[in-house]
Amino acid sequence: MTIFEGSFSQAESLRFALVIARFNDLITNKLVEGCQDCLKRHGVDVNPQGTQVDYAWVPGCFELPLVARQLAITNRYDAIICLGAVIRGQTPHFDYVASEVSKGIAATGFQTGVPVIFGVITADTMQQALERAGIKSNHGWGYGMDALEMASLMRQVKSASTANHYPNPAIEPTNHHTLSASFQEAVAEPSSE
Template identity: 75%
Template sequence: MAVFEGTFSHTQELRLAIVIGRFNDQITGKLLAACQDCLKRHGIDVDPEGRQVDYAWVPGSFEVPIVARHLAITHRYDAIICLGAVIRGQTPHFDYVAAEVAKGIAAAGFQTGVPVVFGIITADTLQQALERAGIKSNKGWDYAMNALEMASLMRQLKGGSAAGYAVNPAQGVFHSLPSTLASDATAETRLPEA
């Protein structure tokens, strides 16, 4: 049996997109800064004029999924990071927005096969949201790490990485992966270590 696990090397090969909601920008700006810091420390060129990361700004979290899906269907990106903040108010609006954003982001990934990272802070209060995007603990870093790991893992599964194991791409990743891992050892290929 093979073990598939994303790595944090070979990042110079990756292309990422980050979709950021402007609403609650005191939160999303901090998430973006931590996300960029993490990516930079892992060798990614985060400059908007560079070749590795594209940025898409949208009005708020509700608009994030449609742009993420649009970017994902191009298959130009190894992963897409979605950043936003939805804070509970006095009406049920929070519940509707948070649920639909979560469904939309998940659907973008499932429908395209591109990892789409859910980086939407959902909090009952502004203080809770600020704590999740603060100096001690900023979830933006975690979202970037998730994207790097998933991008690497998906490249391995598709046979496009120089490190780790890969499934034979001719078998199709999404439809045959579970049966391949469970019963077809001949589909495994050990690629050379970088």
């Protein structure tokens, strides 16, 4: 029996991309700081001029999945961290954005095999978002930890798969029988019609 478990050490060889929404930058800048602090304390060079972390700024959360996917398909990164904040307003806009962003980020990871961390705060108020981005705690730190663990874990799994000549033909990359219809649509390849 093999047990795979991500590690938080030996991060010096890992590469990350941070995709950050500019909208609600009061929140997202704090998330970036927390994430950088975590990665740096685990041996990652977070300097924008360095070679371990690349940064991509997008207008808002809705654009996070597109840029994350484009970065993931380059095969340059061990994990991608999407950072943003969606705060409820007076219209249903919040529900649409939060739903589509979460689906898009999840689909990116499933489609590419690259861990894509959902670092998007969804809050009812600005106060709630601020509490999650630094007043009470900084979730950016946790998103950094998630990325470190998943990057390490996926390296182990991929290494074992290569060494043992996997994948197992009985296991499909996406089992459409167990996924909801809306999620199937999100991960479906575009038709050639």
